Amino acid sequence: MSLWQIIQRLFPYVRPYRGLVIATLLLTLVGSLAAQVNPFVLRYTVDTVQSLLNRNASLAAGMPMLAVVSALLLGKEIVNTFIQFGQKFFGEKIRINVATALHQQAVHQVLSYQLGFYADTGNQTGKLQTRIDRGVESLMKLVQNFFIDILPLFANAVVALVIMFSANVYVGLVAVAVLPAYFWLSYRQADRLNGTRRALRGLREARSQGLVNVIDSAVVIKSFVREDYEEQKQAALQHNLQETQLQTRKLNFLYDGLKTFVEQIGVVLIIILTAYLVLDRQISIGAIMFHILLFNNVSAPIRQLHRIYDEMNDALTYSEGFFDILDAREAQEPTGPLQPQHLQGTFDICNVDFTYPSGTQALHDVCLTIEAGKTTALVGLSGAGKSTIINLLCKFYQPDSGRLLLDGKPLADYDTHALRQQIGLVLQKNHIFKGTIEENIRYGVMDATLEQIQAAAKQAYLHEQIMQLPKGYQSDAQQLSGGQQQRIAIARLFLKNPPIIFLDEPTASLDAIATEQIKNSLDAIKQGRTVVIISHSLAQIVDADCIYVMKQGRMVESGTHEQLYDLRGTYREIFDASARSLNIEKLAKVLVDDGDEVEDTAA
Numbered sequence: 001m002s003l004w005q006i007i008q009r010l011f012p013y014v015r016p017y018r019g020l021v022i023a024t025l026l027l028t029l030v031g032s033l034a035a036q037v038n039p040f041v042l043r044y045t046v047d048t049v050q051s052l053l054n055r056n057a058s059l060a061a062g063m064p065m066l067a068v069v070s071a072l073l074l075g076k077e078i079v080n081t082f083i084q085f086g087q088k089f090f091g092e093k094i095r096i097n098v099a100t101a102l103h104q105q106a107v108h109q110v111l112s113y114q115l116g117f118y119a120d121t122g123n124q125t126g127k128l129q130t131r132i133d134r135g136v137e138s139l140m141k142l143v144q145n146f147f148i149d150i151l152p153l154f155a156n157a158v159v160a161l162v163i164m165f166s167a168n169v170y171v172g173l174v175a176v177a178v179l180p181a182y183f184w185l186s187y188r189q190a191d192r193l194n195g196t197r198r199a200l201r202g203l204r205e206a207r208s209q210g211l212v213n214v215i216d217s218a219v220v221i222k223s224f225v226r227e228d229y230e231e232q233k234q235a236a237l238q239h240n241l242q243e244t245q246l247q248t249r250k251l252n253f254l255y256d257g258l259k260t261f262v263e264q265i266g267v268v269l270i271i272i273l274t275a276y277l278v279l280d281r282q283i284s285i286g287a288i289m290f291h292i293l294l295f296n297n298v299s300a301p302i303r304q305l306h307r308i309y310d311e312m313n314d315a316l317t318y319s320e321g322f323f324d325i326l327d328a329r330e331a332q333e334p335t336g337p338l339q340p341q342h343l344q345g346t347f348d349i350c351n352v353d354f355t356y357p358s359g360t361q362a363l364h365d366v367c368l369t370i371e372a373g374k375t376t377a378l379v380g381l382s383g384a385g386k387s388t389i390i391n392l393l394c395k396f397y398q399p400d401s402g403r404l405l406l407d408g409k410p411l412a413d414y415d416t417h418a419l420r421q422q423i424g425l426v427l428q429k430n431h432i433f434k435g436t437i438e439e440n441i442r443y444g445v446m447d448a449t450l451e452q453i454q455a456a457a458k459q460a461y462l463h464e465q466i467m468q469l470p471k472g473y474q475s476d477a478q479q480l481s482g483g484q485q486q487r488i489a490i491a492r493l494f495l496k497n498p499p500i501i502f503l504d505e506p507t508a509s510l511d512a513i514a515t516e517q518i519k520n521s522l523d524a525i526k527q528g529r530t531v532v533i534i535s536h537s538l539a540q541i542v543d544a545d546c547i548y549v550m551k552q553g554r555m556v557e558s559g560t561h562e563q564l565y566d567l568r569g570t571y572r573e574i575f576d577a578s579a580r581s582l583n584i585e586k587l588a589k590v591l592v593d594d595g596d597e598v599e600d601t602a603a
């Protein structure tokens, strides 16, 4: 991405603040004129003092001159204070507002993308966040540099040069003659340091990330007694950082020294030339200081040039990744025109093939029908493709080929958001947002009353436990146990109350009592709704109206529990293995013995 392209991309974000931009430009102009006051005042002072001395005037004769000079310098400083404040404040205001707009635009875009976008290697959580943060940060450095550094400094330099030339062409030429060497040194400095700031930042991040990992993994580290190993890893990171830091400092000191040397040569040349011109009676003695101060204004921005150049390079590097996020139009979630009002909830899936963006083909020629108002169970070993079917039904992904119909109409034709309003999804591991229990349940219906939230929590058998917490519904939801968090997700489902429900291992992290309670609760909510349930627990699936059995991405059997059991195929294999893993025989014997004992006692 070129600088011009970046400016074009930033333009729409800066446009709303054009008033501020104009004000900043005006202040910059006034500021660059004010910056030249000192040379004029100094020349006037030296020349006046000189003429007073020549005339042998008394000290009192110099007083009016001192009053004028003091008033001028004081007045200039007062004006300068306001100008600098305005320039910095307006510049920052533009920067902060543009940064907010860019960030918000990135969030908006990212939220509108399909799940496949997040799975892309370049977009995984941490990387995406870094790309957005770095992109905005480097673009803002560019805006900040422009309004706070580049513009004022270069305006000063140009005005100072113009004044030098108009005062004396030869002195102006000497000032300009030194500049190429100065520019060249700055360019070399920036070139040799190119990317080191970036490398330094990367190393600093790696170091802090390493520390975060150590803290997060403290239990594992200690249990495996790997403290020394972790310490060495940190030491290696620290060593790399140290080396790069020292190298950077060394280069900076070297080039800064060389630039100061060249600058001083410029000053010396100007002193020699102006002294000669004074002796030749071409200019006044005050012009020596006048030109030296002006030359200082010319060289000041070049001193900053390597930093500006480096930051500009950063913007060129990072803005590309950032604008790629804003431009990933192909990742936008597809939607259709159909606004579902009263969904029956019959899904017809015909000859569906599906491949994840990573290249894994998860479904091969899958066909199944999910009947409205009934419970359909999906069974299969891990990785068989059960969750993938739910992903397709929620329109999180689109199939490669085949037909997906809902109530006889292509799923693709439905408005994606409106469709999802009608679907309740409970996963094996549900996300709990940072916030209170009340806020987390309210996610189901944002304007629900506390009474409705409590009713949902009661249905999810969570209310009693919440009430025992010191802060009740205001407790931090992320502090809850896995099983309690699962029930928050189920409470959200009760609150949302959708006609279609997808349950992907809904009781996986619950204890036996909670599993039974939730099963009863889910049995109640299932009535009259279309339910698809995935579960490795037999209890959850045996009473499903229809069970589909999947194996390695293919649908291999379907029917009721009894039909599939008698078929002696994959379902039977899974069923028998589950029964063995539960040690059903022994459990059954215990239950029978227990039953006998009860009967004996009763007898």
Ligand SMILES: Nc1ncnc2c1ncn2[C@@H]1O[C@H](COP(=O)(O)OP(=O)(O)OP(=O)(O)O)[C@@H](O)[C@H]1O
Residues within 6 Å of the ligand: 119, 356, 357, 358, 359, 360, 361, 362, 380, 381, 382, 383, 384, 385, 386, 387, 388, 389
């Ligand atoms: N987001 C993803 N990106 C790439 N491949 C995926 C993704 N999710 C699942 N897969 C792959 O697709 C295949 C089917 O996975 P799926 O999650 O549908 O299986 P499952 O039957 O639900 O398994 P489990 O019972 O373990 O949840 C697996 O090979 C899996 O590795």
